[in-house]
Amino acid sequence: MxxxxxxxxxxxxDAELYTLLKSTCSYAHWTVFERGRGAIELLFNNPPDLLIVDSRMPDLQGMELIRIFKSENVYRQVPVVICLDREEVAAGPDLxxxxxxxxxxxxxxxxxxRLRLELIMARAxxxxxxxxxxKLPGNTSIIHKIQDMLDRKLEFALAYADLDNFKSFNDKYGFSRGDEVLMMTARVIVNTIRAFAGMESFVGHVGGDDFVFIVPPDKAESVCAMLVQNFDSIVPNFYDPQDLKQGGIHSSTRDGRASFFPLMAISIAVIFNRNGELTHYGEASEKAMNLKSVAKKEPGSSYVLDRRQPSG
Amino acid sequence: MQDLYLENKNRILSVKDLPTLPAVLDEVTELVQDPGSSIDQIAKVISKDQVLSAKVLKMVNSPIYGFPRRIGTIQHALVLLGFNVIRGLIISNSVFDIMTKNMVGLWEHSLGCAIACAGIAREADLKDPEEYSVAGLLHDLGKLVSIIQLPEIKEEVDALVQEKDITYYQAEKEVMGFAHDRINAWLADHWNLPLRLREGLVWHHRPKSAQHYPEVACVVHLGDFLARIFQVGNSGDDQVNYLDKYVFKVLNLHQDKLEKAIEHLDSELVELRGFSPVATEGG
Incomplete structure (x- = not known):
């Protein structure tokens, strides 16, 4: 895409190489440099979506230029393609x-x-x-997905889910056990949703214990109910026996007060886009966030569906 | 001797495939090809087969999924693996030719033990009876794996059981220097099975040695005993294992509750007899 x-x-x-490449992606905006050295500064200041480097250049070796560019963490995500000739390929370079x-x-x-370049950019x-x-889609994909569905005036249910008492679990058991819980949560959400909505669904991971999913509106309630059931039945496996026995974690706050955190639970808020009511991603996410504070007030796992009818 | 031990251990752990009951495989294959099937339906069928159950647990507890040693029931495993993965797992299973008579006996014994364990766990008021049922189902997995991976040793063990009229467990120790409980430990560690399950598999002959979850080892010890008393299937010998009274103390199981567990087993076993493990159709 x-x-x-x-x-x-x-x-x-190589002017011929440029003409040829340009004909493969004529819709893109092209910047061409004939010399490696001069290109570096511009490249660093204005990294492109794709960098193509001819290995044979009069001044700087293509390989050396790529090495300089890729060794900086901030540029590593830019996909880089090298053009080799047969002779160079036969020499077996360590790419x-x-x-x-x-x-x-x-x-x-x-x-x-053309196919290769499109695929490289999509993969990046x-x-x-x-x-x-x-490995679930992150923020950028989530925003694109939602905005795209809004622009197409599709009807959908958008859900925001997060975990209650995740922080206290992380504090007590450490990050790697916290990560286990997030991996489990991701699997539970993906599989529960697919079981109901098949492939017309979308699951994204905003970060931390925040997840987003999109399902057809008529499936939203059954998905949430099943999600709560699956999560609640699996999460006890992640606690140590003594905490499980007492139903949660005892810990003390910084000022020395004792507090108790029950087993982790999942809270879900669902909003609906009906009749193209919503137009912007920000609007959708704000509505969902407000609703989630309602779901959060309930102890234990819960979900709240936005039942309000569209105005007008 | 040490070399032989290591060699045997390596042969055990290099196990690539294990036989699945054709009837179970047929049933579950049909279920996974129907997108309308529920996880519950599939879990119920997979729970009848120790090999499919072991495969499912091995997969969900593999580090790729990110939560090794956490999942001990088929129901949870299937929720986390999802329909897609389960279908892949099932259709990549093929029917083994070598489903010999004593292996079918071992299946029936394992399933009988699983049913007994679920009943005991319920009567002893333990949480999640399904976990105990899984431990019962898999308690003789080591025997099965050794039959497949060390077939020449299996013949020796069988001969010794006949000749000396001893238990399969004793004969394994005489022939190999270790028995299926040790094999269970290797498999449980290699496959990242949860500690609770491991304790049940490893200490079902010596429940007193289970340090972390004695109740699981005790339930399987008693379940194994009941399955033998009821002569469900065959686990390699005609002996009734020694019953350690320690289990009654740990499980706080009085006679009336034990009787209830036995009644439960009795009625469930009637159902099991109607389930023919080998025939693919007709029975």
């Missing part, structure tokens, strides 16, 4: 060492190159946005 405004940066002294994402072999085949966007723990 290439965007129109994709910015592709090519570093090559993994410079962390290049892919390569093209000269002379290029136009159709093959999936990988960049995925939550590093659960």
């Amino acid at each position: 290439p965007k129109l405004e994709n910015h592709i940066f090519l570093i090559s002294a 993994a060492a410079i962390e290049v994402d892919d390569f093209l072999v000269k002379p290029l085949d136009v159709d093959e190159s 966007s999936w990988e960049l946005d995925a939550n590093p723990l659960t």
Whole structure:
């Protein structure tokens, strides 16, 4: 799914290579540099969506340029493609060492190159946005998905879910056991939703213990009920026996007061987009956040559906 | 001797595939091909087969899913794996040719023990009876794996059971230097099974040695005993294992409750007899 405004940066002294590449992605915005050295500053100040580097350049070696670029963490997510000729491929260069994402072999085949470049850019966007723990789509994808559905005036139910008492669990058992719970929660949400809504659903992981999912409106209530049931039945497995026995975690606050945190629970708030009522992502998420504070007030796992009828 | 021990352990842990009851496999294959099937329906069928149950638990507890050693019931495992993965797992199973008579006996014994364990756990007021049932179902998994992985040793063990009129457990120790309880420990560790389950599998012959979850080991010890008394299936010998009275203390199980557990087992077993484990159709 290439965007129109994709910015592709090519570093090559080979005019023919440029003409050919440009014909594969003519809709993108192209910047071409004939020399490696001059390109670096611009590249650092204005990183593109895709960087293509010709390995044969008069001044700086293509490999060396890529190494400089990729060794900085802030540029690592930019996909980089190197163009090699047959001779160079035969020499068996160590491409993994410079962390290049892919390569093209000269002379290029136009159709093959187009497919390859589109795929490289799409893959970079999936990988960049995925939550590093659960590998579910992250914030950028969530916002795109919701805004896209709003723009198309689709009817859907949008749910925000988070965990109660997750922090106290993390504090007592440590981050890696907290991560186990998040992995479990992600699996429970994904599978419960698929069982009801099949593939017309979407699950995203905002971060921490915050998750988002989208299902058809008529499935929302049964999904929530099943989600609560599944979560509540599985979460005790993650506690130590003594805490399980007493039904939660005893801990003391900073000022020394004792407090008790019951077993973790899941709170879900669901809003509906009916008759194209909502127009903007921000509006949808604010509505859901307000509703979630209602769900949070209930002790234990619970869900709240926004029953308000659209005005007018 | 040490070398042989290690060699046997490596052969055990290199187990690639185990036989599944054809009838169970047929039934569950049909269920996973119907998108309308519920997790509960599938869980009920998988819970009849020790191999499918073990595979499901091994998979959900693998580090890839991110919560090793946490999941001990089939129901939970299926919720976390999801329909897609379960279907993949089931359709990649094929029917083994070598489903010999004594293996079917072992199946029936394991299932009988699972049913007994669930009943005992309920009567002893233990939480989540299904966990105990899984421990009962898998308690002789080590025997099955050794039959597949060390077939030449299995013949020796069988001969010794006949010749000396001893238990399979004793014969295993004489022939191999270790028995299926040790194999269970290797498998439980290798497959990241939860500690509760591990205790039941490893200490069902010596419940006093279970340090962390003695109640699981005790339930399986008693379940194994009842399954033998009722002569459900066959676990490799005609002996009734020694019953350690320690279990009654741990489970706080008085005679009336034990009788109830036995009644429960009796009625459930009637149902089990109607379930023919080998025939794929007709029975």
